[in-house]
Amino acid sequence: MTAIDTDEATRLREAIMSVARAARLHRGDHGLTLTQVTVLGYLDRSGTTTVADLAARMHVRVQSLTVSMNKLDDAELIVRRTDPDDRRRQLVELTDAGRELLLDDRAKRDEWLAEAVAHNLDETERGLIMLCVPLLERLAADRVGHLMPRVGS
Template sequence: MSEPVAHQQLVGTDQATSLREAMMAVTRQARRHRPAHGMTMTQVGILGDLDRHGVSTVAELAERAQVKVQSLTLSMNRLEELGLITRRADPEDRRRQLVELTEAAHPLLASDRRQRDEWLAKAINTLPDTERGLLMLCIPVLRRLAEQDPD
């Protein structure tokens, strides 16, 4: 049961700013611990999106990345050159392209994720037990927060 509104401690923008900055700092550190595969964050993002969502249209990829379709063109061309994605006409609407991962993309993505996860696990394990426990309790809360749209 939720607390009555009068007794809730609401978070102000200063606290929200602190949380956002802390999450972004961890994200930047994780990005620094990626393998040297020569791909941009946009390219890795496309691969990760396709891994999570499966075969997608270019428009769907752009929408999820919150960019214009044209912004993905160079990255998608490079990923295709590297043999990490394939593009084909949508059989239901030949004007649309369907994009999917190739088998070669899976080990590259796994390596990228593994390296960042290993760094994060090491960093977390330097924390005292209580802080590690608190951090693990935050996981479901952060997931719910990521799914929220308060507007």
């Protein structure tokens, strides 16, 4: 297996992060922080969940989400309720308004990216970058190093 060296890995990481930062600059004008939009995104993908599970997925402490959760709740973008199976736990879910805001936010970033690709890449390059999408998805799914060979294997 041919591995990339650390300089190549650095270039790849920096390129991916540059595109991600540029996309964030084209977010909707909704007054939410990146953390708050991230919470909405996790809730959209996972459905109803607990605050503890949400914090674990985001790699933050539950206490770190308190301000964001309160603001999202006040704005009626999420709803919190007691878990009927365990009254000590709180369940969180996205409201229709939260889903609409998230879809609008994603649409603005998608429009920017589609326009950037159309204006900066030729047809061959557009095809090539789209071939990379499943590979990047696979790398993103490997958050704990499953692709790394195990010692002694």
